Amino acid sequence: MAAIIANILHTMNNRENDSIDVLLDYQSQKLQDLIEEIVQCCKERTSFLSKKFDIPEAELRCLMLFGEERYLTAKGISQKLDVAKSRVTKIINGLVKKRLVESIDDPKDARIKLIGLTSKGQKKSRELSDFTKDLHQKLLLEFEPEQRKMVISCLEILRASMEAVKNQMV
Protein backbone atom coordinates (compact mmCIF):
# COMPACT_ATOMS: atom_id res chain seq x y z
CA MET A 1 0.00 0.00 0.00
CA ALA A 2 2.73 2.43 1.03
CA ALA A 3 4.67 1.32 -2.02
CA ILE A 4 1.73 2.14 -4.27
CA ILE A 5 1.36 5.58 -2.81
CA ALA A 6 5.07 6.18 -3.03
CA ASN A 7 4.93 5.15 -6.66
CA ILE A 8 2.06 7.49 -7.42
CA LEU A 9 3.97 10.24 -5.72
CA HIS A 10 7.04 9.50 -7.71
CA THR A 11 5.31 9.69 -11.05
CA MET A 12 3.64 12.92 -10.05
CA ASN A 13 6.68 14.41 -8.47
CA ASN A 14 8.49 16.30 -11.18
CA ARG A 15 5.43 17.36 -13.12
CA GLU A 16 2.80 19.48 -11.43
CA ASN A 17 2.11 22.13 -8.86
CA ASP A 18 -0.03 20.61 -6.11
CA SER A 19 2.00 17.42 -6.01
CA ILE A 20 3.75 19.19 -3.17
CA ASP A 21 0.56 19.08 -1.13
CA VAL A 22 0.18 15.40 -1.84
CA LEU A 23 3.71 14.79 -0.70
CA LEU A 24 3.11 16.81 2.43
CA ASP A 25 -0.06 14.88 3.14
CA TYR A 26 1.71 11.62 2.67
CA GLN A 27 4.66 12.60 4.80
CA SER A 28 2.59 14.00 7.65
CA GLN A 29 0.49 10.84 7.74
CA LYS A 30 3.66 8.80 7.81
CA LEU A 31 5.07 10.97 10.56
CA GLN A 32 1.91 10.57 12.60
CA ASP A 33 1.96 6.80 12.26
CA LEU A 34 5.63 6.51 13.12
CA ILE A 35 5.37 8.67 16.21
CA GLU A 36 2.31 6.72 17.27
CA GLU A 37 4.14 3.43 16.98
CA ILE A 38 7.24 4.64 18.74
CA VAL A 39 5.21 6.03 21.63
CA GLN A 40 3.28 2.79 21.85
CA CYS A 41 6.51 0.85 22.03
CA CYS A 42 7.75 3.07 24.85
CA LYS A 43 4.51 2.53 26.73
CA GLU A 44 5.01 -1.20 26.47
CA ARG A 45 8.53 -0.81 27.74
CA THR A 46 7.48 1.08 30.88
CA SER A 47 4.72 -1.40 31.52
CA PHE A 48 7.24 -4.21 31.09
CA LEU A 49 9.63 -2.63 33.58
CA SER A 50 6.81 -2.18 36.06
CA LYS A 51 5.99 -5.87 35.88
CA LYS A 52 9.60 -6.98 35.86
CA PHE A 53 10.44 -5.01 38.99
CA ASP A 54 7.00 -5.51 40.47
CA ILE A 55 6.58 -1.83 41.23
CA PRO A 56 3.89 0.50 39.86
CA GLU A 57 5.02 2.81 37.08
CA ALA A 58 4.68 6.00 39.07
CA GLU A 59 6.79 4.58 41.87
CA LEU A 60 9.45 3.50 39.40
CA ARG A 61 9.57 6.97 37.95
CA CYS A 62 9.94 8.36 41.45
CA LEU A 63 12.70 5.91 42.29
CA MET A 64 14.68 7.11 39.30
CA LEU A 65 14.74 10.68 40.56
CA PHE A 66 17.34 9.83 43.18
CA GLY A 67 20.14 9.93 40.69
CA GLU A 68 22.25 12.72 42.02
CA GLU A 69 20.49 14.03 45.10
CA ARG A 70 20.74 12.27 48.41
CA TYR A 71 17.40 13.59 49.67
CA LEU A 72 14.28 14.89 48.01
CA THR A 73 11.21 16.62 49.41
CA ALA A 74 7.64 15.85 48.47
CA LYS A 75 7.43 19.19 46.76
CA GLY A 76 10.59 18.61 44.78
CA ILE A 77 9.31 15.22 43.65
CA SER A 78 6.00 16.76 42.74
CA GLN A 79 7.76 19.22 40.46
CA LYS A 80 10.12 16.69 38.90
CA LEU A 81 7.36 14.20 38.21
CA ASP A 82 4.97 16.98 37.25
CA VAL A 83 2.10 15.68 39.37
CA ALA A 84 0.00 17.11 42.18
CA LYS A 85 1.57 16.95 45.61
CA SER A 86 -1.27 14.81 46.92
CA ARG A 87 -0.21 12.26 44.34
CA VAL A 88 3.31 12.31 45.69
CA THR A 89 2.05 11.39 49.16
CA LYS A 90 0.53 8.22 47.71
CA ILE A 91 3.63 7.34 45.73
CA ILE A 92 5.90 7.83 48.71
CA ASN A 93 3.58 5.76 50.89
CA GLY A 94 3.86 2.93 48.40
CA LEU A 95 7.63 3.12 48.34
CA VAL A 96 7.86 3.33 52.12
CA LYS A 97 5.64 0.28 52.45
CA LYS A 98 8.06 -1.58 50.18
CA ARG A 99 10.99 -0.34 52.29
CA LEU A 100 12.60 1.26 49.27
CA VAL A 101 12.51 4.73 50.69
CA GLU A 102 12.32 6.35 54.10
CA SER A 103 11.45 9.84 55.22
CA ILE A 104 13.06 11.75 58.07
CA ASP A 105 12.15 15.12 59.51
CA ASP A 106 14.16 18.06 58.35
CA PRO A 107 16.00 19.36 61.45
CA LYS A 108 15.80 22.92 60.14
CA ASP A 109 12.14 23.04 59.16
CA ALA A 110 9.53 20.90 60.87
CA ARG A 111 7.17 21.16 57.89
CA ILE A 112 9.57 19.37 55.59
CA LYS A 113 10.19 15.66 55.31
CA LEU A 114 13.35 14.50 53.65
CA ILE A 115 12.87 11.44 51.47
CA GLY A 116 15.84 9.20 50.88
CA LEU A 117 16.52 5.78 49.41
CA THR A 118 17.09 2.89 51.77
CA SER A 119 19.91 0.53 50.83
CA LYS A 120 17.31 -1.76 49.35
CA GLY A 121 16.00 1.22 47.39
CA GLN A 122 19.48 2.10 46.19
CA LYS A 123 19.92 -1.43 44.92
CA LYS A 124 16.62 -1.38 43.05
CA SER A 125 17.35 2.05 41.65
CA ARG A 126 20.74 0.91 40.43
CA GLU A 127 19.30 -2.23 38.86
CA LEU A 128 16.66 -0.21 37.14
CA SER A 129 18.99 2.37 35.67
CA ASP A 130 21.42 -0.32 34.59
CA PHE A 131 18.64 -2.12 32.83
CA THR A 132 17.34 0.89 30.92
CA LYS A 133 20.86 1.99 30.08
CA ASP A 134 21.56 -1.42 28.66
CA LEU A 135 18.33 -1.29 26.74
CA HIS A 136 19.18 1.98 25.07
CA GLN A 137 22.66 0.79 24.31
CA LYS A 138 21.19 -2.25 22.59
CA LEU A 139 18.94 0.08 20.67
CA LEU A 140 21.88 2.18 19.58
CA LEU A 141 23.78 -0.90 18.48
CA GLU A 142 20.90 -1.82 16.20
CA PHE A 143 21.78 1.18 14.07
CA GLU A 144 24.68 1.15 11.69
CA PRO A 145 27.55 3.09 13.26
CA GLU A 146 27.22 5.91 10.72
CA GLN A 147 23.49 6.11 11.42
CA ARG A 148 23.83 6.71 15.13
CA LYS A 149 24.78 10.34 15.01
CA MET A 150 22.17 10.97 12.35
CA VAL A 151 19.30 9.36 14.25
CA ILE A 152 20.17 11.33 17.35
CA SER A 153 20.31 14.63 15.53
CA CYS A 154 17.03 13.83 13.79
CA LEU A 155 15.43 13.23 17.15
CA GLU A 156 16.85 16.51 18.32
CA ILE A 157 15.24 18.24 15.38
CA LEU A 158 11.99 16.45 16.05
CA ARG A 159 11.95 17.36 19.70
CA ALA A 160 12.71 21.00 18.98
CA SER A 161 10.01 21.14 16.33
CA MET A 162 7.44 19.52 18.58
CA GLU A 163 8.28 22.08 21.19
CA ALA A 164 7.91 24.83 18.63
CA VAL A 165 4.53 23.58 17.44
CA LYS A 166 3.34 23.28 21.02
CA ASN A 167 4.28 26.87 21.79
CA GLN A 168 2.86 28.15 18.54
CA MET A 169 -0.43 26.48 19.44
CA VAL A 170 -1.22 28.69 22.42
Place this chain on the structure above:
Amino acid sequence: MAAIIANILHTMNNRENDSIDVLLDYQSQKLQDLIEEIVQCCKERTSFLSKKFDIPEAELRCLMLFGEERYLTAKGISQKLDVAKSRVTKIINGLVKKRLVESIDDPKDARIKLIGLTSKGQKKSRELSDFTKDLHQKLLLEFEPEQRKMVISCLEILRASMEAVKNQMV
Protein backbone atom coordinates in the same frame (compact mmCIF):
# COMPACT_ATOMS: atom_id res chain seq x y z
CA MET B 1 27.47 20.62 29.89
CA ALA B 2 26.69 18.68 26.74
CA ALA B 3 29.18 20.88 24.95
CA ILE B 4 31.88 20.02 27.46
CA ILE B 5 31.25 16.33 27.11
CA ALA B 6 31.17 16.61 23.36
CA ASN B 7 34.47 18.41 23.52
CA ILE B 8 36.04 15.76 25.70
CA LEU B 9 34.76 13.15 23.32
CA HIS B 10 36.21 15.00 20.40
CA THR B 11 39.69 15.25 21.83
CA MET B 12 39.59 11.57 22.76
CA ASN B 13 38.01 10.47 19.59
CA ASN B 14 40.78 9.69 17.20
CA ARG B 15 43.26 8.52 19.76
CA GLU B 16 42.43 5.59 21.96
CA ASN B 17 40.60 2.29 22.20
CA ASP B 18 37.84 2.60 24.81
CA SER B 19 36.84 6.06 23.65
CA ILE B 20 34.28 4.11 21.66
CA ASP B 21 32.63 2.99 24.87
CA VAL B 22 32.53 6.54 26.11
CA LEU B 23 30.91 7.66 22.90
CA LEU B 24 28.39 4.85 23.11
CA ASP B 25 27.60 5.75 26.69
CA TYR B 26 27.11 9.34 25.76
CA GLN B 27 24.97 8.57 22.76
CA SER B 28 22.75 6.08 24.53
CA GLN B 29 22.14 8.54 27.34
CA LYS B 30 21.29 11.17 24.78
CA LEU B 31 18.99 8.78 22.99
CA GLN B 32 17.24 7.91 26.23
CA ASP B 33 16.70 11.55 27.11
CA LEU B 34 15.43 12.47 23.67
CA ILE B 35 12.96 9.61 23.50
CA GLU B 36 11.81 10.46 27.00
CA GLU B 37 11.14 14.06 26.04
CA ILE B 38 9.39 13.20 22.81
CA VAL B 39 7.12 10.71 24.53
CA GLN B 40 6.37 13.26 27.22
CA CYS B 41 5.41 15.77 24.58
CA CYS B 42 3.06 13.28 22.95
CA LYS B 43 1.46 12.56 26.30
CA GLU B 44 0.80 16.24 26.75
CA ARG B 45 -0.68 16.36 23.29
CA THR B 46 -3.21 13.60 23.95
CA SER B 47 -4.10 15.12 27.28
CA PHE B 48 -4.59 18.45 25.51
CA LEU B 49 -6.86 16.89 22.91
CA SER B 50 -8.89 15.21 25.61
CA LYS B 51 -9.49 18.53 27.32
CA LYS B 52 -10.08 20.41 24.08
CA PHE B 53 -12.74 17.98 22.92
CA ASP B 54 -13.95 17.29 26.45
CA ILE B 55 -13.79 13.54 25.96
CA PRO B 56 -11.64 11.06 27.93
CA GLU B 57 -8.53 9.85 26.15
CA ALA B 58 -9.68 6.27 25.79
CA GLU B 59 -12.93 7.39 24.20
CA LEU B 60 -11.04 9.65 21.80
CA ARG B 61 -8.85 6.75 20.76
CA CYS B 62 -11.95 4.68 20.20
CA LEU B 63 -13.61 7.40 18.17
CA MET B 64 -10.62 7.49 15.85
CA LEU B 65 -11.03 3.83 14.95
CA PHE B 66 -14.02 4.59 12.76
CA GLY B 67 -11.86 5.77 9.93
CA GLU B 68 -12.70 3.29 7.23
CA GLU B 69 -15.19 0.91 8.73
CA ARG B 70 -18.83 1.78 9.07
CA TYR B 71 -19.44 -0.54 12.02
CA LEU B 72 -17.22 -2.07 14.64
CA THR B 73 -17.87 -4.75 17.23
CA ALA B 74 -16.77 -4.62 20.86
CA LYS B 75 -14.35 -7.39 20.15
CA GLY B 76 -12.86 -5.61 17.16
CA ILE B 77 -12.43 -2.45 19.19
CA SER B 78 -10.85 -4.45 21.98
CA GLN B 79 -8.26 -5.79 19.56
CA LYS B 80 -7.56 -2.48 17.86
CA LEU B 81 -7.20 -0.58 21.13
CA ASP B 82 -5.39 -3.53 22.71
CA VAL B 83 -7.46 -3.50 25.88
CA ALA B 84 -9.66 -6.05 27.65
CA LYS B 85 -13.16 -6.34 26.30
CA SER B 86 -14.67 -5.35 29.62
CA ARG B 87 -12.83 -2.08 29.15
CA VAL B 88 -14.49 -1.62 25.79
CA THR B 89 -17.93 -1.89 27.36
CA LYS B 90 -17.10 1.07 29.60
CA ILE B 91 -15.68 3.12 26.74
CA ILE B 92 -18.70 2.45 24.53
CA ASN B 93 -21.05 3.31 27.40
CA GLY B 94 -19.32 6.65 27.72
CA LEU B 95 -19.60 7.35 24.01
CA VAL B 96 -23.24 6.27 23.91
CA LYS B 97 -24.03 8.53 26.84
CA LYS B 98 -22.52 11.40 24.86
CA ARG B 99 -24.57 10.39 21.81
CA LEU B 100 -21.43 10.04 19.72
CA VAL B 101 -21.98 6.38 19.01
CA GLU B 102 -24.88 3.97 18.92
CA SER B 103 -25.09 0.22 18.94
CA ILE B 104 -27.55 -1.90 17.02
CA ASP B 105 -28.10 -5.63 17.10
CA ASP B 106 -26.48 -7.64 14.39
CA PRO B 107 -29.36 -9.19 12.40
CA LYS B 108 -27.24 -12.26 11.65
CA ASP B 109 -25.92 -12.97 15.13
CA ALA B 110 -27.81 -11.96 18.25
CA ARG B 111 -24.66 -12.03 20.35
CA ILE B 112 -23.07 -9.23 18.41
CA LYS B 113 -23.71 -5.53 18.73
CA LEU B 114 -22.68 -3.32 15.87
CA ILE B 115 -21.22 -0.03 17.01
CA GLY B 116 -21.45 2.92 14.67
CA LEU B 117 -20.91 6.66 14.79
CA THR B 118 -23.95 8.91 15.08
CA SER B 119 -23.86 12.00 12.89
CA LYS B 120 -22.69 13.93 15.92
CA GLY B 121 -19.98 11.33 16.36
CA GLN B 122 -18.96 11.60 12.73
CA LYS B 123 -18.60 15.32 13.11
CA LYS B 124 -16.45 14.98 16.22
CA SER B 125 -14.38 12.28 14.62
CA ARG B 126 -13.79 14.43 11.57
CA GLU B 127 -12.85 17.44 13.66
CA LEU B 128 -10.46 15.36 15.65
CA SER B 129 -8.68 13.84 12.71
CA ASP B 130 -8.51 17.19 10.97
CA PHE B 131 -6.94 18.69 14.02
CA THR B 132 -4.28 16.04 14.44
CA LYS B 133 -3.55 16.02 10.75
CA ASP B 134 -3.03 19.75 10.84
CA LEU B 135 -0.82 19.36 13.87
CA HIS B 136 1.46 16.89 12.15
CA GLN B 137 1.59 19.00 9.05
CA LYS B 138 2.68 21.95 11.15
CA LEU B 139 5.30 19.73 12.67
CA LEU B 140 6.55 18.70 9.27
CA LEU B 141 6.71 22.30 8.15
CA GLU B 142 8.99 23.07 11.08
CA PHE B 143 11.67 20.99 9.39
CA GLU B 144 13.69 22.28 6.49
CA PRO B 145 12.32 20.73 3.29
CA GLU B 146 15.45 18.64 2.81
CA GLN B 147 15.22 17.40 6.37
CA ARG B 148 11.72 16.00 6.08
CA LYS B 149 12.61 12.83 4.26
CA MET B 150 15.59 12.31 6.52
CA VAL B 151 13.64 12.70 9.77
CA ILE B 152 11.03 10.25 8.56
CA SER B 153 13.53 7.65 7.54
CA CYS B 154 15.34 8.07 10.84
CA LEU B 155 12.11 7.43 12.66
CA GLU B 156 11.61 4.37 10.54
CA ILE B 157 15.02 3.11 11.54
CA LEU B 158 14.27 3.87 15.15
CA ARG B 159 10.95 2.11 15.10
CA ALA B 160 12.42 -0.97 13.44
CA SER B 161 15.29 -1.06 15.92
CA MET B 162 12.97 -0.71 18.90
CA GLU B 163 10.96 -3.57 17.54
CA ALA B 164 14.13 -5.61 17.11
CA VAL B 165 15.32 -4.91 20.65
CA LYS B 166 11.91 -5.80 22.00
CA ASN B 167 11.91 -9.15 20.25
CA GLN B 168 15.50 -9.86 21.16
CA MET B 169 14.55 -9.29 24.79
CA VAL B 170 12.29 -12.31 25.12
Place this chain on the structure above:
DNA sequence: TCCTTAAGTACATAGCATGAACCATTATTG
Protein backbone atom coordinates in the same frame (compact mmCIF):
# COMPACT_ATOMS: atom_id res chain seq x y z
C1' DT C 1 -29.89 -32.48 22.28
C1' DC C 2 -25.84 -31.53 24.81
C1' DC C 3 -21.60 -29.31 25.07
C1' DT C 4 -18.32 -26.02 23.65
C1' DT C 5 -17.17 -21.69 22.05
C1' DA C 6 -18.03 -16.84 21.35
C1' DA C 7 -19.74 -11.99 22.39
C1' DG C 8 -20.80 -9.00 25.60
C1' DT C 9 -21.68 -7.27 30.48
C1' DA C 10 -21.11 -6.72 35.67
C1' DC C 11 -18.30 -6.40 39.36
C1' DA C 12 -14.24 -6.25 42.28
C1' DT C 13 -9.81 -4.55 42.32
C1' DA C 14 -5.79 -1.65 41.44
C1' DG C 15 -3.24 2.19 39.58
C1' DC C 16 -2.99 7.12 38.00
C1' DA C 17 -4.08 11.78 38.84
C1' DT C 18 -6.46 16.12 40.42
C1' DG C 19 -8.35 19.59 43.45
C1' DA C 20 -10.27 21.23 47.65
C1' DA C 21 -10.13 21.29 52.54
C1' DC C 22 -7.27 20.98 56.29
C1' DC C 23 -3.29 20.97 59.85
C1' DA C 24 1.09 22.33 61.26
C1' DT C 25 4.83 25.29 60.97
C1' DT C 26 7.40 29.12 59.33
C1' DA C 27 7.75 33.91 57.52
C1' DT C 28 6.14 38.43 57.19
C1' DT C 29 4.47 42.63 58.47
C1' DG C 30 1.86 46.16 60.84
Place this chain on the structure above:
DNA sequence: CAATAATGGTTCATGCTATGTACTTAAGGA
Protein backbone atom coordinates in the same frame (compact mmCIF):
# COMPACT_ATOMS: atom_id res chain seq x y z
C1' DC D 1 5.23 40.80 69.41
C1' DA D 2 0.94 39.25 67.71
C1' DA D 3 -1.96 38.74 63.75
C1' DT D 4 -1.75 37.20 59.18
C1' DA D 5 0.07 35.16 55.07
C1' DA D 6 2.62 31.63 52.87
C1' DT D 7 4.54 26.93 52.72
C1' DG D 8 4.77 21.79 53.10
C1' DG D 9 2.18 17.84 53.65
C1' DT D 10 -1.90 14.85 54.35
C1' DT D 11 -6.71 13.40 53.69
C1' DC D 12 -10.66 12.75 51.10
C1' DA D 13 -13.87 12.77 47.24
C1' DT D 14 -13.88 12.18 42.50
C1' DG D 15 -12.95 10.44 37.91
C1' DC D 16 -10.24 8.01 34.32
C1' DT D 17 -7.54 3.80 32.82
C1' DA D 18 -7.21 -1.01 32.86
C1' DT D 19 -7.47 -6.05 34.14
C1' DG D 20 -9.49 -10.44 35.25
C1' DT D 21 -13.12 -13.38 36.79
C1' DA D 22 -17.64 -14.73 36.71
C1' DC D 23 -21.86 -14.64 34.37
C1' DT D 24 -25.56 -14.46 30.57
C1' DT D 25 -27.08 -15.33 26.23
C1' DA D 26 -26.52 -17.11 21.77
C1' DA D 27 -24.46 -19.97 18.03
C1' DG D 28 -22.70 -24.10 16.22
C1' DG D 29 -20.92 -28.65 16.03
C1' DA D 30 -20.84 -33.67 17.60
